[in-house]
Amino acid sequence: MGIVIGVVNQKGGVGKTTTAVNVAAGLGAMGKKVLIVDFDPQGNATTGFGIKKKYLEATTYEVIMGEKRPQEAIIPTRYKNVKILPATSQLCEAELQLADVEQRNHQLRKVILQVKDDYDIVIIDCLPSLGILAINALIAVDRIIVPMVCEPFALEGLAQLMQTVKKVKRTSNKDLKFMGIVFTMVDKRLLASNEIMRDIRKSFESDLVFQTVIPRNVRVTEAQSVGEPIIYYDKNSKGGDAYERLAKEIWAKCREMEKKNG
Template identity: 55%
Template structure:
């Protein structure tokens, strides 16, 4: 059975898109069939998968307003087992258009029902807001990954998100679960970072991913090349961290595949 995971946090720039793109790529590489829905008008995950928005004929916008079936909006990427429903700028108008429509919070869920079991994982990249797009994602999903920064203000944002999750759970999606809280751009040398992790672990026992994603410049470069980190720089720390996150999601031991230690025993006279 397919699992739908929304990656959400109303705070901007916390690594939602980066997490969708790189986790999806790893799971696809591991022979899982993966679909990513870009539910953000910025269309960042669309671009990060190397898809040109100009060539897009049907997008998340068309799917939500019922102009296209989701099957007709799916684009296969050049990466293994990985497809995308792209987003373009017109998605920004959907919040207002949905106001007058029936079932406005259920629209993504309805579209996903017939295709859910054709995939092992479906990720939804949410925008930095708690509007109709994020609500549609929370109603449609089985679980949520919450990327966050280990900063003081992040805690305030988290309680707002948790409230929204509660409302959605009580009204529309009783089995909604937190898959995990993921610390991104993490610097373990900072006391505040470790304090914030301890605080979040106290309130969400067992829900904080053991894997922390460090700040890594290769991760931030990869989208401009239209590639997930594992296809851009396999040897980077960034790739190691998203590999470990992938293993954690799969429930496998957190052991990295052996790296070739080139040159070390390779003496030349």
């Protein structure tokens, strides 16, 4: 049974896509069957896997609007065990068009249910918003991972996200759970960010913050600019090593979850 994980944070530029892409590649390299769903009109996860958007025959947009089956849009990536449901800027239109659809918030869930058992893990890269697409994602997933940059306003955004998660859990997805916060783009030389990390670790149960911390590392950006996950671009870089460890930590949490569910 596939486990569905959303990478969410309504704050922009915190490393959601970088985390989704590199964890997907890491899990694939570990032998897990992975589907990554690009659920952001920016289509960065699609580009991050080196996919040229102009050649796509179907994308998340058609699938979410019920015009195509997910199997028609999912394509392999060049990387081991990873397939992708790609996105382009057309996904913007879904945000408006879904407003007139009765089951508007459940569209992605319906799509995911059709495919999730073909994979060990499905990772959804979300857009930076808490609008209709983001709500669709929260209703579709079992667990959320929240990448976070240690900046002074990080906690304010987190409070807002937690409120939305609570509401979705109460009304539409009772099994939704928080898997953890992952600190991204960390520069350990910055005392302020060390303090913020410490405060967040104190205010959350320890198993809700990932042990692995992702350092700021230029190799990660370089890898993205050539459309390669970091473990294929430079496995031995600090970023490559960190994302490999994060993928292992996530898989361990998935295993725990399976055990609990029997």
